[in-house]
Amino acid sequence: MPKIILNKTDTRAPKKLGKEEVKQRTQKLHYRLEELQNLLYAESKHALLVVLQGMDASGKDGVVKNVFDAVNPMGCRVVPFKKPTELEMKHDFLWRVHHQVPEKGMIHVFNRSHYEDVLIQRVHKWIDEKTVKQRFAHINNFEKLLIENGTVVLKFYLHVSKEEQLQRLQERMSDETKMWKYNEGDMKERQYWNQYMKAYEDVFANCSAASPWYIIPADQNWYKEYLIAQTVVSALEALKMKYPGMKSSS
């Protein structure tokens, strides 16, 4: 796979695509996703782990709300990863993550993930480059472990432009219903934009062996949601699941 260069990668949908038509397709994908999730739960042979990564305001919460809202909440759990607790810091970086992976039958959506440990931590130089390399290897081994146990791992990078991000952060500051999401730190973190892009590019180059990264143009929510719904539906279709027959109690 050629190396991904983010500032040469589109953040918007191809011009010829019509928003309304895409939205209709997304709606159909939602119905199919609901059926597939029910099958996943009933069959309980596989699990689905969705990893959402992206800069602040790249629309991770929106994917949760507008794509995974389609599925039965019984079979879907959203796991946000924030600043680790003191206890979590005393463990290896995968400890808190491993605990939260989906059991068979379930979909878990990671809102941020173990990748933060090679992103924010690297950008701020809280870890050295040797540790970064070690962590890439640990991440690959970890994802392989999950995959070999029947988990489908889908990793999405929400690719938003620096201009679009600024606009969204400013909107957070002025919209009463969004103000609570704004964090002073968001604007400071923007200064590290180029370092983040570089760190992400390294992640894609080093952590795509077991399960590939999907780079999702994310300046337009309707396109982002369509691509993610489509990718999730295709991945679940590929499992060729069937309703199991009667179970006996034992």
Place this chain on the structure above:
Amino acid sequence: MPKIILNKTDTRAPKKLGKEEVKQRTQKLHYRLEELQNLLYAESKHALLVVLQGMDASGKDGVVKNVFDAVNPMGCRVVPFKKPTELEMKHDFLWRVHHQVPEKGMIHVFNRSHYEDVLIQRVHKWIDEKTVKQRFAHINNFEKLLIENGTVVLKFYLHVSKEEQLQRLQERMSDETKMWKYNEGDMKERQYWNQYMKAYEDVFANCSAASPWYIIPADQNWYKEYLIAQTVVSALEALKMKYPGMKSSS
């Protein structure tokens, strides 16, 4: 409060209520619930714990799917309680439950709950009557602890008739998409119907001090879902929540 006698309590909607009209009202409640959940999450001063109890096939899963599907999955987690693990059995009965209560900002829906420890365990005489009484007291203290920490506790008993239950269990045996839900044990457990009703009546009489039980006629899904949506919306409205202003990073 007068003692609830379940076999004198309706399992169906009042005749004068029209199904289509009720469904429209439920739809409006869903939109309101979505807004309120967003406020709950943004404000993060309160949490909501919804406890669903009822006989097999009383429609607990249906409530999860058709009521809580309305909310953003980011702010809602469904927690099913099944047969305790060996480790859980070595702890007090509230240990595994306490771990799963919602933090501020969140809605957790318990599909079965700590009440099973005074229901199935009592009906099968796995615990003695002295233990039952002790557990009632522990449950009340536990719920008080949650309430005093800002959690709204809503407890629903889905009241289904014995005839309706039979019909639903038989449907599970014949519908390919539902077969996996059927468990041989369900039919056996039906033999204890009267003991269960008695045990539930005792729960309502003894565990309604801190937060009342809502007895929901559950033979018709549309009516059950309406009543629960309405109760949840009213409880959240009563919190008079507001969007918080800008947070400062620290």
